[in-house]
Amino acid sequence: MPPAGELQQSSPSKDKPPTDAQSAEAAAAIAAAAADAEAAGLWTQIKAEARRDAEAEPALASYLYSTILSHSSLERSISFHLGNKLCSSTLLSTLLYDLFLNTFTSDPSLRNATVADLRAARVRDPACISFSHCLLNYKGFLAIQAHRISHKLWTQTRKPLALALHSRISEVFAVDIHPAAKIGKGILLDHATGVVIGETAVIGNNVSILHHVTLGGTGKACGDRHPKIGDGCLIGAGATILGNVKIGCGAKVGAGSVVLIDIPPRATAVGNPARLVGGKERPTIHDEECPGESMDHTSFISEWSDYII
Amino acid sequence: MPPAGELQQSSPSKDKPPTDAQSAEAAAAIAAAAADAEAAGLWTQIKAEARRDAEAEPALASYLYSTILSHSSLERSISFHLGNKLCSSTLLSTLLYDLFLNTFTSDPSLRNATVADLRAARVRDPACISFSHCLLNYKGFLAIQAHRISHKLWTQTRKPLALALHSRISEVFAVDIHPAAKIGKGILLDHATGVVIGETAVIGNNVSILHHVTLGGTGKACGDRHPKIGDGCLIGAGATILGNVKIGCGAKVGAGSVVLIDIPPRATAVGNPARLVGGKERPTIHDEECPGESMDHTSFISEWSDYII
């Protein structure tokens, strides 16, 4: 976990509501400045981590300099890294780098979401030993950053480009997120292989999704046909959620579950077919506000498992 | 969905049975000409789509010209595209391009199957906005086309080459189809990540298979040990079908099911372990002739799910 000090330093200005005397513009400017400061602080820390690793491991130094230490900002570093990962012989890295950097520059909220995702991985995943480790090596993290760019292109009606990017993300990271899907901030795609998220899916903030999770559709009819995942949810490995169902804020879905019904906030669904812990009529409502952050994968399944067998 | 007109225009000659006066050769020639005409028409449409996209999106124009617009036929375009995707530093793109193009040229039925697969994706997947989108970006579609070539090589007893190709398909698309597996036409591998299809598996025509589906074997014994999937089946995401079992024509398998038994035609199996909807003795037989085309993923699971819990 990162030193608490850094997290707290950036908190006050971020959270302080605007007074009457301040216009909304001023508040927005303050928030933007705070976000810039937070991103700058995080970038400084990432460079320090990379410098330490480069000194300790000469075999990796070239990699760390080219991906992190030669860049002047987090956006440039990610644009470079993603451009090199997603390029192909017919989609050149220079073209992608340019596209990614321009998109990041045109919309600062992308960068802010990146920062939130980095913090999410660092705090929630005990195997994440540094921010730079996540930035360079987590294919779930990289897939989401690339998705946000493809989503931005999609909303600008640059659909063929968004879909070409979508295709490369699916090939390179084995993560298939339709460019139209709406995804919040502070997302952790842990391990990430095999995640499929459909066109009309919506995911809130601070959600954690394990590998092999499907947020799938109902068939060949058009329209709103994919799940809506509330803030703070935790979706276990291999869970399959199909159709335009609502997974309430703070709900948990157990590993391997097949879910086709709404799940109330802070309820828990487990099994194939999924059943609500506590029963359909009076489901148990757990205490955790944000299981997506606490990441308890197993205790709830294990209780239920004992109960059933 | 493509304009109905195009589909109909090509139908008459394709479907008209040979009169007595016509020899079987003549009928075959007419069918071949009809297939050629259909492929040519589709190729014209794909080029028109690509030209429109290239004009609207200069950043993608180079990609569209190299993959589609510079080629004189569908076979050349796919051979080029697959050659560039499947090549590696030790298996050069020029070698693969040559191999693919020669194989397509030697057996026109491969091209006809490609045409049927393109139509399948366009009609069944609401997220598929154009034929060119499928051709360029659908890794399930690309994996099947490459598989058909590896299968052709396998039947020509060029097994080591077929297996090297198989390995590249599995690495690049995360789709693992043994070269010996027999696969029909009009197949949709939707999302496709993680699909595994074993050596003695057989899949009929007009089948739709979602991601993470396994058509697996029974163990280390040799022989016929993988599933047989009838025409028109729909296999949901994450379904695992093991052993030399028969999935009858028009059957449905629910997402996440584990199937080890035969499923009667137009029956539905759901759950882990899978049970037949309606019960083992008198399973419900649904009305849909071809669920692989209608693609209703969820209604049947949801009914069953309500029933069980």
Added chain:
Amino acid sequence: MPPAGELQQSSPSKDKPPTDAQSAEAAAAIAAAAADAEAAGLWTQIKAEARRDAEAEPALASYLYSTILSHSSLERSISFHLGNKLCSSTLLSTLLYDLFLNTFTSDPSLRNATVADLRAARVRDPACISFSHCLLNYKGFLAIQAHRISHKLWTQTRKPLALALHSRISEVFAVDIHPAAKIGKGILLDHATGVVIGETAVIGNNVSILHHVTLGGTGKACGDRHPKIGDGCLIGAGATILGNVKIGCGAKVGAGSVVLIDIPPRATAVGNPARLVGGKERPTIHDEECPGESMDHTSFISEWSDYII
């Protein structure tokens, strides 16, 4: 299956226990010499296979010469092959080749484990037609060899390099094994796509693991939180085993199972949630000493499945 003769030739010296008169060092030297001889014999056979294939298939000869026939040892061949597969524009093949070869050279046990894995694939997988086929084309085999190198680096406290390698293995092979995970010899990762093995997982010898298997953690707490798999286990496709549970030697886990409890040696767990065949109190103990080798994937599920429904 390879000719029995070869297997037997290498057995006597390997299995003969040291006499009193021999010091432990002498025994170790004899064992090392026997392992060297076995590896040399296997390498000779691999080259013979590759030479035969190169002669039969000119289109593949260049590939076979560059990956196998131009090398003087199994270690060099694998280092070359993995270096070319795992390299990227920022992690060059020459750097990886050098790193892999040095690691193999520094620790002969790595090479011995490779030999055991090759034999495991050849004996257990009926689709494996030759050792060279496994060496070149099995991404599960290649992922494990690369993992063993990353694990070695991890134990040498070269963690950032180990994690960079881990990341490339996950991207290229869709196999995600944390560098700290401890894995035995004679391992078969069949098909391999989507396998996830966490940081504190331990896997014994002669284990077979199918695709989409997860050996996952319990949440965000640090510490020992992943499964321990005993010798000779067989883990079916899509099985999810979560938490620091013990899967006893020779146990079987059915396809699609979700396991959160210990499984006794030679017992069988099936279903979501997983139940022990024979019941929690008196689970059935099967006869097979090493299901990981016999690879019976389905009979046990099918019995249980019949029983349940």
Added chain:
Amino acid sequence: MPPAGELQQSSPSKDKPPTDAQSAEAAAAIAAAAADAEAAGLWTQIKAEARRDAEAEPALASYLYSTILSHSSLERSISFHLGNKLCSSTLLSTLLYDLFLNTFTSDPSLRNATVADLRAARVRDPACISFSHCLLNYKGFLAIQAHRISHKLWTQTRKPLALALHSRISEVFAVDIHPAAKIGKGILLDHATGVVIGETAVIGNNVSILHHVTLGGTGKACGDRHPKIGDGCLIGAGATILGNVKIGCGAKVGAGSVVLIDIPPRATAVGNPARLVGGKERPTIHDEECPGESMDHTSFISEWSDYII
């Protein structure tokens, strides 16, 4: 030759001297605006040429879109094209693209010199059929543009980077220009192979230099030791000019000459060792103000040759 109209349109504002009432800043701003307008006009023409060629030649369309038609400015197009040409496995194209684009952006005079060089090639070389042809295909043109960037880096005391770039230019284009060399505008390096220009060389404006020309030093002593080439000179193929000698404005040097002495303005030197046409004491002064533009390579040699033999 390009339509005269375009050249004239941009002339007035460029050439009109500032009146008393205008400050120098205003004049500079007007000149900058004129240069911007000229570059924009040229870029429009280049895109029109590329579009025409892409339509006529589908096999080249991908190339033309990626190098020209997908870019929004001449600077971006050249940065992309040079980045792809000069990159290597250890100097990535994305890094070079970024470096080149930033350098162009930081100093508009680089772009103006590029414009002048494009016009020089188009007007002087009868084999140059379009501006886009020069931009894409003339290695002499490309080498000079890359040199200007390396020169800029050199003056910013980024010497190691300038020298690394120098090395790549020499390898890729076989044109070896030391980063410290000062080169004017409107330069044509025709054919360009084998040109060598040393550290303290200075070249004026509107100079034409053929292939295999050396502007070399005197030995291992440091200091000002390379030729100074005046405005408008023409240096024939294979000429070798050594030492800190002055080649006067408008002078001509014959093909294959070896020059170690100053040449007066508008004089002509020919032969090995070079002699002044007309004799050392009273060299003939020709009428051409700018042989670098008129490009008469041979008449003067041929006269002299007749005279000598």
Added chain:
Amino acid sequence: MPPAGELQQSSPSKDKPPTDAQSAEAAAAIAAAAADAEAAGLWTQIKAEARRDAEAEPALASYLYSTILSHSSLERSISFHLGNKLCSSTLLSTLLYDLFLNTFTSDPSLRNATVADLRAARVRDPACISFSHCLLNYKGFLAIQAHRISHKLWTQTRKPLALALHSRISEVFAVDIHPAAKIGKGILLDHATGVVIGETAVIGNNVSILHHVTLGGTGKACGDRHPKIGDGCLIGAGATILGNVKIGCGAKVGAGSVVLIDIPPRATAVGNPARLVGGKERPTIHDEECPGESMDHTSFISEWSDYII
């Protein structure tokens, strides 16, 4: 030197003139069949050489299989080899391979010229130890083959493509031959670095040209402005021939000469400026019919050199 037998075997049918009774078409067919037979024989020999080398040198076997032994014809081998050498990140190898192979197929005279060039290198260059050595390694040979394709494209009014190819040849081989230049058969470009051949140059059959040779123009005027080189000429290293001058059949030009005048057949020109050996009025006419084949580089210069000094 190759066994004389092979050369003689193919001679009779090639040289025998058609009798009255034979139509021109029949004669052409016979000549074509003879050329095919000669090419087939040469290709057989090249493959035998490559097979021998691959067996003796495993480190080179992969290279030899991919470039020669995996191909079914000389044209395919060269198209593959050139495609890989001339490709770039924006001009893909598959595109070039396809273009080259189609061009070879459309005009058999290209293949025949290739055969003649291979024989020329093998017979004239004592450092050429085999046909395969020339085919793979002689950049002069490769540059001419690529030029012939660009020339063919030029004559088909595919000028932008021809010029793009021209540019790549100049960058990769440092050989700059304008696509419009007409070049005969049996050409040897020895060493080849720095050769420049202008737009309206014409070169006859059986000519040998050393490195750094320029066949240059007269200036910026359009029109016929480059040298015409007769059959059998020998042009020494670094010779510069400028303007629309005629170098008569069988003439020799000494190394380092600068030639601006016509040279009579079988005469010799040497020096800077070049003078005719024997004097302008009565030049010495040597006995050699084809100095381009006998390749005597030096004796004539040395005599003249002694004479002059």
Added chain:
Amino acid sequence: MPPAGELQQSSPSKDKPPTDAQSAEAAAAIAAAAADAEAAGLWTQIKAEARRDAEAEPALASYLYSTILSHSSLERSISFHLGNKLCSSTLLSTLLYDLFLNTFTSDPSLRNATVADLRAARVRDPACISFSHCLLNYKGFLAIQAHRISHKLWTQTRKPLALALHSRISEVFAVDIHPAAKIGKGILLDHATGVVIGETAVIGNNVSILHHVTLGGTGKACGDRHPKIGDGCLIGAGATILGNVKIGCGAKVGAGSVVLIDIPPRATAVGNPARLVGGKERPTIHDEECPGESMDHTSFISEWSDYII
């Protein structure tokens, strides 16, 4: 120039002759140890230079780490750098790296020659600002190191491999040195473009050769037909030396000269055709023992030039 101290430190042991009491083996061992120490010292200095540059220039740090700072010895660094420069799609970098490193390891005299060449460039070329600059950027230096490896292969009768390497050196560096040519130590190929050195050429120690120099043959006859260059010679830019002539130790050849006669030691030849300064009968013998080191390119030509005109 490097600090004199370093050069002197390594001199004593290198130059001290063995006493009677020492066997030749001991002397050789001492010389080898001294050479190792000198190489180690130089390598330490190169790493220090690279580290300084990496700190000052982040954009170059990745390049410097991958080429120099991640390697444990000069031989590894050069093998890596050359492997990446000379590789192609059919000759992989890993293969070349392995080949180069093994060759360096098998013959320490190669490394010693490399050290001498690095010192030669550093001392003689005023544009050479550091050893690392030469190591990374001087294509003449790199071409010679690669030639020494190809020469070693040639002497081991691995001729096809030597020639394939020769071909790549000529393409990549535009330096064409036949693998059979024998080249001493302390060689500077300044600028290097266009240098051609034939099969039976021999070059002594401490020679400096400028760009475009040809050491060519006499024609198509086999046998000893190329120049022999004595120790300490200086060959000016564009000089052409043809035939089996002897250039005596310490001789100078002026830029652009064409030499077909022996040149006595410490004599000077200039012009086309070359004449001896001082006349054929009594050539001037200059004072410089080693013009290859003093590198006075021009004074001698200029005197002669004045004299002639």
